[in-house]
Structure formats: C-alpha cells, structure tokens
Amino acid sequence: MxxxxxxxxxxxxxxxxxxxxxxxxxxxxxxxxxxxxxxxxxxxxxxxxxxxxxxxxxxxxxxxxxxxxxxxxxxxxxxxxxxxxxxxxxxxxxxxxxxxxxxxxxxxxxxxxxxxxxxxxxxxxxxxxxxxxxxxxxxxxxAYRMQADPVIRALGSFVSAGRIGQPTKAMGEFTFPVLAGSKGPDQWRLDAELAGGGALVDVGVYPLNTARYLLGSDPVAVDATARASEPFGDRPDDPESPRLADEHVHFLAEFPEGTTGEFTASFSGDADSWLELVGESGRIRIENAFVPNGERTVRVSTDAGDVTLSGIGADETVEEFDYFAHCVLTGTPPEPDGRDGLTDVAVMDAVYEAAATGRRTDASRR
Structure with missing residues (x-):
C-alpha cells in the first residue's frame, strides 16, 4: 500500500x-x-x-x-x-x-x-x-469504535505492509477531565469496584487497544506507576477488585519483536488524546485520536514521502454499529471480538499489579 x-x-x-x-x-x-x-x-x-x-x-x-x-x-x-x-x-x-x-x-x-x-x-x-x-x-x-474507523483500518494495513518498517515504539495519551462536566465525584467512573479501576480502564484502554490493533501484537510484559488525589483513589471493599480508582497512570509495555509502548491516561489535566507509532523507516501520528466523531489529523512520514490526512473518514461510532450489524447479517466473526476485549482486561490487570508492586509484570492473558 x-x-x-x-x-x-x-x-x-x-x-x-x-x-x-x-x-x-x-x-x-x-x-x-x-x-x-x-x-x-x-x-x-x-x-x-x-x-x-x-x-x-x-x-x-x-x-x-x-x-x-x-x-x-x-x-x-x-x-x-x-x-x-x-x-x-x-x-x-x-x-x-x-x-x-x-x-x-x-x-x-x-x-x-x-x-x-x-x-x-x-x-x-x-x-x-x-x-x-x-x-x-x-x-x-x-465496542472498540477505533477499529471500525476507516482511517485506523487503513493505517493498520499500511503498517502491516511494512510501509514504516519494523515498528520500534508506540506512544499514546488520553486525558479526560472527568470532573469538568456536570457530574461530581459520586459518578460510577470513580467507583473502582463498578469500573474495575479508574482512568486506565475508562480512557487508557483506547491507546492500548489501538496500538495493539495497529501493531498486530499484544504486550508480553508491563511496568507502571499510578497515583490519585481526592476524590480519586478509593479502593473497593470487594477483595476481587483490589484496585484504586486511578487519577493518573503511566505504563511501559513490551511487545514482541522489540517494540516498546509508552502510554498515559488521566482523569484530570488538559484534555488531549493522541497516538504515535514509530518505525525504522517511518512515523505515524494521530492527533485528537480518541474523541467520538472528532476531527482527527493523521500525519504519515515515510521514506517514500509525507502525507497529512484530515477531513476524511467517517463517524467511527456509526461505523462501529454498522460493522457489528454487518457481521451479524453475514455471519462474519468481528475482529474486535470478546477475546480481544479479554486481552485488554488482562493487560490492564497486569498494569495495576505492576503499579502496586513496583515490578515488571507478565502481561499475558491470565
């Protein structure tokens, strides 16, 4: 391509x-x-x-x-x-x-x-x-809407065709000031038992899953730090969910073939979302990456030249539901299936463990 x-x-x-x-x-x-x-x-x-x-x-x-x-x-x-x-x-x-x-x-x-x-x-x-x-x-x-976005799907094919060379690093951020709207600290996103965590599970999953999709591979190990100030951070009483409602999380992910990942998710701070993929012979950067129906800008730089994509693609949430319905109508298994979702939950579980222990943690499905 x-x-x-x-x-x-x-x-x-x-x-x-x-x-x-x-x-x-x-x-x-x-x-x-x-x-x-x-x-x-x-x-x-x-x-x-x-x-x-x-x-x-x-x-x-x-x-x-x-x-x-x-x-x-x-x-x-x-x-x-x-x-x-x-x-x-x-x-x-x-x-x-x-x-x-x-x-x-x-x-x-x-x-x-x-x-x-x-x-x-x-x-x-x-x-x-x-x-x-x-x-x-x-x-x-x-419901990984990014995987239904024609722009992201095209980039996945571009990467798998080797157009940026062997990927060496994936980086991304999603900061969503969850208290900036009309909802206060009693919302379910700050209840670690109901949510399964905090910023990581709510917004950090976007750069994680999109990077996995573009790379076509899953992390094998992670290192992480997480922190929270009031009103974040309460741990649930249920011992099966011993996580905090993290306000900020930063984690490093080791992918196969020597690719490293570095991702940040936050529930406070200046709102932003982006993803960057660096290869041996090229680079892809997606600005305003994860806001629903956002005006994304994609910059691609390769040995063959540079291109900036903006004002193209579609409403990825419309694409998501049409893609699902199409799979049902045609009997086609969806790409972001349940096991894809399970992989992310397992990786995020490893991130929380790494943040709690301060040790590199196996991120294979558990």
Whole structure:
C-alpha cells in the first residue's frame, strides 16, 4: 500500500458487502454516552436500528423509548425476557462490572452482543462473558469504535505492509477531565469496584487497544506507576477488585519483536488524546485520536514521502454499529471480538499489579 492507496482506503469501508436487512438492538443502559452518542449513531447508520431500551429508571426508559419508537424495559424485564422479539441483539452500555449480567441475559436469549469497553471489570468476569457467548453460539463484539474507523483500518494495513518498517515504539495519551462536566465525584467512573479501576480502564484502554490493533501484537510484559488525589483513589471493599480508582497512570509495555509502548491516561489535566507509532523507516501520528466523531489529523512520514490526512473518514461510532450489524447479517466473526476485549482486561490487570508492586509484570492473558 503506497501513500495514495492509504489516502483512498482511509475513506472506504473495506468490510461492507451491502447485505440486505437490519439488526435491531436492545440498548442496555441509558447513561449519557448511550443516549447522546450511541443511539444517534445506531440510527444514523445503514444496518442497525433501536428496538428496545433498558434502564433502572422506568420513566427514563419510557421517555427514550417514545423518542425512538422502541420497547421500554427495566433491567428485571430484560432479564425475564420481556419484549424479547423486539430486538435481535443487545448493546450493553452499563457500568463495567455489570456487563457480564447484561451479556449473559442476551446470550441466554440467543441474542448477539456488542458490549462497551472494557469488556468487564476483571479478567475472570471478562472470560465468563466470552464463555457465555461461546456456549450460546452467539456473536460477542467488544465496542472498540477505533477499529471500525476507516482511517485506523487503513493505517493498520499500511503498517502491516511494512510501509514504516519494523515498528520500534508506540506512544499514546488520553486525558479526560472527568470532573469538568456536570457530574461530581459520586459518578460510577470513580467507583473502582463498578469500573474495575479508574482512568486506565475508562480512557487508557483506547491507546492500548489501538496500538495493539495497529501493531498486530499484544504486550508480553508491563511496568507502571499510578497515583490519585481526592476524590480519586478509593479502593473497593470487594477483595476481587483490589484496585484504586486511578487519577493518573503511566505504563511501559513490551511487545514482541522489540517494540516498546509508552502510554498515559488521566482523569484530570488538559484534555488531549493522541497516538504515535514509530518505525525504522517511518512515523505515524494521530492527533485528537480518541474523541467520538472528532476531527482527527493523521500525519504519515515515510521514506517514500509525507502525507497529512484530515477531513476524511467517517463517524467511527456509526461505523462501529454498522460493522457489528454487518457481521451479524453475514455471519462474519468481528475482529474486535470478546477475546480481544479479554486481552485488554488482562493487560490492564497486569498494569495495576505492576503499579502496586513496583515490578515488571507478565502481561499475558491470565
């Protein structure tokens, strides 16, 4: 793939075979992201629709259902199979430690699943989610919207074709000032038991997973530091989740073939997100990398020349749901499947262990 081919591929769906039909989704969890980002993306695409909405607040469920001509369910109703014919698959967007319950319910009903990242709060629970869908014979996709972005997919092909040479280093940051909006410190993202951690699991997973995707490989070991000031840092009582709600985390990752990774995630500070990949004969830098539907700028420098990509691509959240629905309609396994999500949960578990012990930690799936 040369530079012109990269530009052409960055605005093309390489997976779309134009299948007939649509996939109706039950949106499980009606937080701000699900209501204001995911549902508009589902309705803005070609292959997915909203068939049901699920919330612990019946009034909210009724209001959102009326807005989108969908069935309204409580979590109890969803678990009991109410309105099960209104949807073909479930989009699980609850707090992280509740993902397994939503996934198991869908799998038991024979429904396919797309689940928000991280797949679950612990490797054990993430593995149970994968097993539940495997046992039921249904598709499980981890909602890594970056992997559906035509720009990122084109860059993955560019790297795998050797256009920047052997990758030597991957670097990235995602800083999201979580208290800067309308929500205070009581939000679930600061509850380490519900979230499975703090900044690392909420925003650090983006540069980690995108780097893994572009490199086509997984970390084998990590070193890390993490810190937190009030109101961050509380540890949960549950001994199965002995993590802190980290405010800042910085970790080094050792990839195969001599590639090193260096990543930072923060819940406070100046908002920013970027990813850079350095190779023996080239470099890729993505600015404003992980903001939903953000105006990204990609700079590619190689021995063959330089190119800057901006104003191309698509809304990656629309692409994510259409890609999932396309996989269901065509019987194609998704690339960011449940095991991809499980790998990230295992790596992040190793990062927390390395931060707690001050020692280099094995990052293979545990």
């Amino acid at each position: 040369d530079l012109q081919a990269l530009v052409d591929a960055a605005s093309t769906r390489d997976w779309d075979t134009d299948p007939e039909g649509t996939v109706s989704l039950a949106v499980v969890g009606l937080g701000n992201y699900a209501r204001n980002v995911s549902i508009p993306a589902i309705e803005g695409g070609d292959y997915a629709t909203v068939g049901a909405v699920v919330s612990g607040d019946p009034e909210k469920a009724e209001r959102v259902a009326t807005e989108h001509d969908a069935a309204a369910l409580t979590y109890e109703g969803y678990a009991e199979g109410e309105a099960v014919d209104a949807y073909d698959a479930a989009y699980v967007a609850t707090p992280n430690r509740l993902h397994l319950d939503g996934i198991r319910t869908a799998a038991d009903q024979g429904k396919h699943v797309i689940c928000e990242k991280p797949l679950e709060a612990t490797p054990e629970r993430a593995a149970a989610a994968v097993d539940a869908c495997d046992d039921a014979g249904v598709t499980l996709m981890t």
